[in-house]
Amino acid sequence: MAANQDAASKTSWTSFLKSIASFNGDLSSLTAPPFILSSTSLTEYSAYWAEHPALFVAPARESDPEKRALLVLKWFLSTLHQQYCTRSEKLGSEKKPLNPFLGELFIGKWLENEDIGETRLISEQVSHHPPTTAYSIVNEKHGVELQGYNAQRASFSSTIQVKQLGHALLSVTPPGKDTNDPAEKETYLITLPSLHIESLIYGTPYVELEKSTKIASSTGYVAKIDYSGKGWLSGKKNTFSAVLYKENDGEKNPLYTAEGQWSNTFTIRDGRSKKEVETFTVSNMKTTPLTLAPIEEQDAYESRRAWKDVASAIERSDMDATSVAKSKIEIAQRELRKKEKQEGEEWERRFFKRINEKEDAGFMRLATVLDLTTGNGAGIESDRTGGVWRFHKVRAVDAKPPYHKVGSEGLGL
Numbered sequence: 001m002a003a004n005q006d007a008a009s010k011t012s013w014t015s016f017l018k019s020i021a022s023f024n025g026d027l028s029s030l031t032a033p034p035f036i037l038s039s040t041s042l043t044e045y046s047a048y049w050a051e052h053p054a055l056f057v058a059p060a061r062e063s064d065p066e067k068r069a070l071l072v073l074k075w076f077l078s079t080l081h082q083q084y085c086t087r088s089e090k091l092g093s094e095k096k097p098l099n100p101f102l103g104e105l106f107i108g109k110w111l112e113n114e115d116i117g118e119t120r121l122i123s124e125q126v127s128h129h130p131p132t133t134a135y136s137i138v139n140e141k142h143g144v145e146l147q148g149y150n151a152q153r154a155s156f157s158s159t160i161q162v163k164q165l166g167h168a169l170l171s172v173t174p175p176g177k178d179t180n181d182p183a184e185k186e187t188y189l190i191t192l193p194s195l196h197i198e199s200l201i202y203g204t205p206y207v208e209l210e211k212s213t214k215i216a217s218s219t220g221y222v223a224k225i226d227y228s229g230k231g232w233l234s235g236k237k238n239t240f241s242a243v244l245y246k247e248n249d250g251e252k253n254p255l256y257t258a259e260g261q262w263s264n265t266f267t268i269r270d271g272r273s274k275k276e277v278e279t280f281t282v283s284n285m286k287t288t289p290l291t292l293a294p295i296e297e298q299d300a301y302e303s304r305r306a307w308k309d310v311a312s313a314i315e316r317s318d319m320d321a322t323s324v325a326k327s328k329i330e331i332a333q334r335e336l337r338k339k340e341k342q343e344g345e346e347w348e349r350r351f352f353k354r355i356n357e358k359e360d361a362g363f364m365r366l367a368t369v370l371d372l373t374t375g376n377g378a379g380i381e382s383d384r385t386g387g388v389w390r391f392h393k394v395r396a397v398d399a400k401p402p403y404h405k406v407g408s409e410g411l412g413l
Helices: 002-021 042-050 053-061 065-084 086-091 308-315 319-342 361-369
Strands: 037-041 096-098 105-111 118-128 131-139 144-156 160-172 186-191 194-198 206-210 212-217 221-228 239-246 256-261 265-270 276-281 352-355 388-391
Touching: 037 042, 037 308, 042 053, 042 065, 042 096, 042 105, 042 118, 042 131, 053 065, 053 118, 053 131, 053 144, 065 086, 065 160, 065 186, 065 206, 065 212, 065 221, 065 239, 065 256, 065 265, 065 276, 131 388, 144 388, 186 361, 206 221, 212 361, 308 319
Parallel strands: 037 096
Antiparallel strands: 105 118, 118 131, 131 144, 144 160, 160 186, 160 194, 186 212, 194 206, 212 221, 221 239, 239 256, 256 265, 265 276, 352 388
């Protein structure tokens, strides 16, 4: 029986590779073979930014602005293992996540020790065409907030190539400053890496990052991270090199450098003395579990409750039941969109809103530093993310389930 299943899987995998090789357009619309499907929705991926809450708040506990910028870089590098490795480590290979529906929510909190305090996560699918997820992660005790949004566009060119669209904004309250005063906060604009999928031909896909990302701060520091992978003859997978420098001095005069494997161990050095500052093994770091409400207490639009039947069917490899459960949600969503169009209404986002980025002078200055306002860089590309999205703090203050007046209507329940 096992041999027959292995043979069937290999046949399905070969057929899947042929289908993506001949497909034009965004690969997310393709149906993947059963053994590559994940039971996790993309809305949950926002949690990977802060599974180490102590690293997340560390910059707010450092009085020196240069060292704060270095701690932001270290935190960002630590998130890469969580965002791009943990799923393949747990499941044996990278899986295709569930495509979120418009309005889908993922809400939870990390409960660390008293010194770190509580860190809260709100993730919401703010656009379905194009598919875009927005998120807010806040630690009020230390005055640290990360908010951002991202979309992905996948294509095939010898392998699956994924371009990530959007950006993240980290705001940090330095020691001694008022955590409630936006004017006393530092801001860091973070771009998102491009990636491709390795080992497709062997049926054990994993993520490899490519090109570069940057982090620009309102205090005048810039970090650049260049990614490379294992070549045919040499090198290690998940390799990177990074430099932290003053904006006016340029990357050839680094204050600090970092290099190694973002999935495992990297070393930070002082760029002036060349002395080692720290060697950090992120793969050994224990994560803090995210606390969620019990499924029966969640709103109908929260990911774990909404996809419960689909996830259960995937985990027991029942693809017929998977198809039926997914179709219920997809059909109901199409009907809801049709109704909104007929009535001239747009779905109301619960926690996020579109902004005119040109009215945010601080953001535009950092975007200019990173070449996002010209044709030379990645660009803001708001037309491909449904807009530029920001967290709506006023709406979120009194938010309690149920979050949507339509209840479970849009989920076919």
